[in-house]
Amino acid sequence: MPIRQHRPSTDEFVEDFQDTIVPSAIPSSEFIDWDGIEDEIENYEVQIEAILELQDTSEEEFVEGLADALMEANDTRKWIDFYFEILGERGNKYSALEGVWKFYDIQRAIDSGARETARDLADILQEIGLQYIVNEADVRDHFRGMLVGMESHARKNRQGVCFEELVGEKIGAIADRLNDAGYFVEMDAEYTTEYNDESGQEKTVDFALFEDGDLRLVVEANAYKVGGSKPSEIRRSYNHVAQRMRKDGVAFVWITDGQGWAKSLTNVLRQSYDDITDLYNLHQAETQLPADVERFFETGEV
Template sequence: MVLRQQQPPTADFVDAFQETIIPSAIPSSEFIDWDDIEAAIKNYEPQIEAIRDLEDTTEQAFIDGLADALMDADDTRKWIDFYFEILGERGNKYSAREGLWKFYDVQRAIDSGTRTEAVSLAEVLQEMGLQYVVDRVDIRDHYRGMLVGMETHARKNRQGTCFENAVESALSIIIDTLSENGYSAELEAEYTTAYNDQSGQKKTVDFAVFVNDRLAVVVEANCYKGGGSKPSEIRRSYNHVASRMRADDVEFVWVTDGQGWAKSLTNVLRQSYEDITDVYNLHQVEHELGDDILAYVESEC
C-alpha cells in the first residue's frame, strides 16, 4: 500500500515535481554561520592577543616568541591548531617537502619540556609565512576571512540540516492536523525501529509518525543541489527499505528536493516514483502529504 491518493502517470509526476523544486534548502540568512565564526574567533582570543605582541619583530624574536608561547601553554594542541589555521591548514599533521609533523607527537614532546621541538615547529611556521601574515594584517579579520572561506565545506552539512528542519516543520503541521481530526499523533526525529522479521536488523529514519501509539509512517529527507551518483544509490537503498517497511505495515515516504532534480536526475526521479511512489518534494509535503496521511489513517481506522 502507498500513501499517495493521486498517482498521475510518471511523466506527469516528474513535470509537477520539477516545476516546484527549491534550488537549495539554505536560506540566504543562513548562507554563512556568523555566530559560529565569531564564536571560533572568541575561542582563540588568548592566542590572538599573544601573537599580536610579535608584530614587527625580527625573525629570530618571532620564532622565540612562538616557542615561548608553546612551552607556556596550558593546552599546547590548541595553540598549534591556531597557528596552522591562520595559515589555512587544519588536521592532525602538517606535511611538506622538508618533512612530516604529527601534531600529537609534537605536542607530547613540547609538554615533556623539549624546547627544541617547540623551536623547530616555530621555525616551520615562520617559514610557511606566519610572520608575514602577522606583520601585514589584522589577525582577527584575517581569521574571520579564513573561516568565511571554509564555509563552502560547512554548507554541505548545513544543506542537509536546513532541509531536515524545513521537513520537520511541515510534518509538525501535519501532526497538528491529525490531532485536530481526533487522532493521537506524534512526530519523532531520528527514530530507530527493528524490522519485523528474523534478520534482527534495524533502521534509523529521519522522522517517524505515530498515530494512536502505532508507527504509521517513516520519512527520509534529502536535498541535492547537484547531480552525481549519490541520489541513484539512495534510490536503490530506499526502494529496499520501503519494501521492508511496507511488509511491516509501515508506510515509507521519501522527501527530496533541490536543483539537482531539475534535469540531471530526471531518470532517477522517474525510477524513484515508479519504485517507491511516495516521493514528495517540500512543496508537495506542504500541499499534499497531509491529506494523503489523513486519508491513509482514516482508511486504516
C-alpha cells in the same frame, strides 16, 4: 501499497518535481554563520593577543616566541589549530613537499616537554607565512576572512540541517492536522526501530509518526545541492527500506529537494518515483502529502 493518492505518470511527476525544486534549503540570512565566526574569533582571543606580541620582531624572535607559547600552553592542540587556521589549513595534519606534520604526534611530543618539536613546528609556521600575516595584516580581520572562506565546507552540513528543519515543520503540521481530526498522533525525530522479522536489524529514520503509540509512518529527508552518485545510492537503499517497512505495515516517505535534482538526475528521479512512489519535494510535501497521510491513517493501507 504506496500512500500517495495523486499518482501521475512518471513523466508528469518528474516534470512537476523539477518545476518546483527549491535550489537550496539554506536561507540567505544563514548563508554565512556570522555568529559562529565571531564566537570562533572570541574563542581564540588569548592566542590572538599572544601572537600580536610577536609583531615586528626578527625571524628568530618570532620562531622562539611561537615555541615558547606552545611549550606554555595548557591546550597545545588548540594553539596548533589556531596557527594553521590563520594560514587557511584545518584538519589533523599539514602536508607539504618537505614532509607531513601530524598534529596529534606533535601535541604529544610538546606536552612531554620536547621543545625541539615546538621549535621545528614554529619554523614551519614561519616559513609558510605566519609572520608575514602578523606583520602585514590585521590578525582578527584576516582570521575572520579565513573563517568565511572555510564556510563552504560548513554549508554542506548546514544544508542538511536546514532541510531537516523544514521537513520537520511540515511533518509536525501534519501531526497537528491529524490530532485535530481526532487521531492521537505523536511525532519523533531520529527514531530507531527494528524490522519485524528475524534479522535483528534496525533502522534510524529522520522522523516518525505514531498513532496510539504504534509506529505508522516514517520519513527520510535529504537535500542535494549538486548531483553525483549519492542520490542514486540513497535511492537503492530507500527502496529496500520502503519494502521492508511496508511489510511491517509502516508507510515510508522520502522527502528530497535541491538543485542537484535538476536535469542531470532525471533518470535517478524517474527510478526513485517508479520504485518508492511516496516521493515528494518540499512543494509536494506541502500540497499533496498532508491529504495522503490523512487518508492513510483513515484506511491503514500500506
